[in-house]
Amino acid sequence: MxxxxxxxxxxxxxxxxxxxxxxxxxxxxxxxxxxxxxxxxxxxxxxxxxxxxxxxxxxxxxxxxxxxxxxxxxxxxxxxxxxxxxxxxxxxxxxxxxxxxxxxxxxxxxxxxxxxxxxxxxxxxxxxxxxxxxxxxxxxxxxxxxxxxxxxxxxxxxxxxxxxxxxxxxxxxxxxxxxxxxxxxxxxxxxxxxxxxxxxxxxxxxxxxxxxxxxxxxxxxxxxxxxxxxxxxxxxxxxxxxxxxxxxxxxxxxxxxxxxxxEPDVPVVTISEAALAESRAAAAGALAEHVQMLVDVGVDPAVAPEYASTRMLSQCGLSEEAWTVVHREGALALLRASVAAGADRDAALHLVAHRLAPLPDGSFALFSGEHVRAITNSRLRDTGIRQVIDELVLAGPHSSLHIDELVEKHSPLADDMLRNFCRSLLAEPELQPAIAKCLEVGISDRSVGFFVGIVMQRLGRAKVDAAVARSVLKETLGGMRPQS
Structure with missing residues (x-):
């Protein structure tokens, strides 16, 4: 070749x-x-x-x-x-x-x-x-x-x-x-x-x-x-x-x-010692801040030097994809703030890399470490995470939204509350014809899925743990069979 x-x-x-x-x-x-x-x-x-x-x-x-x-x-x-x-x-x-x-x-x-x-x-x-x-x-x-x-x-x-x-x-x-x-x-x-x-x-x-x-x-x-x-x-x-x-x-x-x-109209520019020292100090300060950010999120700068090949980054505990994302403008600062707020580093990195990075440039500024902590420490499912992120983006940088209330709004119901809702749903008169037909032909995944869909429609997809709802509905329908 x-x-x-x-x-x-x-x-x-x-x-x-x-x-x-x-x-x-x-x-x-x-x-x-x-x-x-x-x-x-x-x-x-x-x-x-x-x-x-x-x-x-x-x-x-x-x-x-x-x-x-x-x-x-x-x-x-x-x-x-x-x-x-x-x-x-x-x-x-x-x-x-x-x-x-x-x-x-x-x-x-x-x-x-x-x-x-x-x-x-x-x-x-x-x-x-x-x-x-x-x-x-x-x-x-x-x-x-x-x-x-x-x-x-x-x-x-x-x-x-x-x-x-x-x-x-x-x-x-x-x-x-x-x-x-x-x-x-x-x-x-x-x-x-x-x-x-x-x-x-x-x-x-x-x-x-x-x-x-x-x-x-x-x-x-x-x-x-x-x-x-x-x-x-x-x-x-x-x-x-x-x-x-x-x-x-x-x-x-x-x-x-x-x-x-x-160029006859531009004089030679001699760099003074003071100007050179100022430039070096500004550069060193900026890069030192970056190194400190790496330390704060648990990455050893010794094995992740400024110009290291990404092939070496497995030593830092970061994938090449994650390393690329972290170095986007604002991402590392957000990750550091998230860890300082109490978020798990890997969970915060996953959120930043897979949920926030695809947003337009500059979107990291819309999120705080508290936002990331609340999302990663919550019971939010994929749909709920998307909804929380969408609401924060739409609200803009000076939003009065309270992150804990927003997370709770889109978090799935507790299992006992979801069980009670499913049992109440199957007791509704308007659903009895559908229940009777289900019992007549036999309870199947498809028929149970019909009722799971109604639960999600009523409560919202983010509020429902589909596996829990399916289990409760199947168990309740089974108990409704006519005794032979």
């Missing part, structure tokens, strides 16, 4: 939507082109002005990746290319790296990490204008750190693990959202099967797209090599999520094509 080599270029957006690297938007709107500055639009006379906040965030991320490294002064360059998503005709980028070569993320060495500005977003126009595209420049000018790995990754799953680990670090450090869904973490994949020229697949914005693009390219390149193709070229391709295939974009640029020149 031919060897597969994968390298990643991960584009991490720093800060939030309003943050720009060399300018400040005067109008802030979520509409297309609602956050465009003169610099973003490439207007004549517009000059860059470098604020400190994005630089500070970049240094904090660098300190999280390489805590002891002292970055070189920030020297910015112009990287020239002509596409409508960047009207200036060049991208302002840092040429040197914030971290040393060989810095590890998820066990994969980095080539480097550097600050640059983002480009705009192009969208195909529907209908007859198939050769046209709409440009939204709101994203143009946003600060990025481009994190580049060595091409040492050998499969799609390991590539996805690198992205996941980097996103977790970005969120823990508080330098960005690390969200692929909103485009604030995107990946370009450089991939080649041994013997095939390198191909770059641009702007993958989900782990699903990342995996499928790698798998498709591996198959496409392998088939081309086995067929003896003479048209194999190094190129840039895009991902078509509708057809699940990569499509040609353009030939692959080389270093000389970008015509790097020093």
């Amino acid at each position: 031919r060897r597969l080599r994968i390298g990643l270029e991960c584009h991490v957006t720093l800060g939030f939507k309003e943050t720009k690297l060399f300018s400040i938007p005067t109008i802030v709107s979520d509409e297309p082109n609602g956050r465009v500055t003169p610099m973003d639009a490439g207007l004549p006379g517009a000059l860059p002005s470098l604020p400190w906040q994005p630089v500070s965030l970049a240094l904090r991320l660098a300190a999280g990746l390489a805590p002891t490294h002292t970055p070189d002064p920030l020297v910015f360059m112009r990287k020239h290319y002509y596409y409508p998503d960047l009207p200036t005709g060049y991208q302002i980028t840092q040429r040197s790296s914030l971290v040393p070569p060989g810095t590890l993320v998820a066990g994969v060495p980095l080539t480097g990490a550097h600050v640059e500005i983002d480009s705009g977003k192009l969208s195909d126009l529907p209908g007859e204008r198939k050769l046209w595209a709409a440009a939204d420049l709101s994203r143009a000018g946003q600060p990025l750190v481009e994190v580049v790995t060595e091409p040492t990754i050998s499969c799609a799953e390991d590539a996805a693990h690198v992205i996941t680990t980097l996103a977790q670090l970005v969120r823990r450090l508080g330098v960005g959202t690390g969200s692929m869904e909103t485009g604030e973490l995107r990946a370009d994949v450089n991939i080649d099967v041994e013997g095939h020229p390198r191909v770059e697949v641009k702007n993958l914005n989900s782990l699903k797209a990342l995996r499928r693009a790698i798998e498709f390219e591996q198959q496409r390149q392998t088939e081309a090599l086995e067929a003896g193709s003479t048209t194999m070229v190094s190129e840039t391709r895009g991902w078509n999520s509708r057809t699940n295939e990569t499509v040609p974009y353009r030939s692959k640029e080389s270093e000389v094509d970008y015509r790097f020149l020093p």
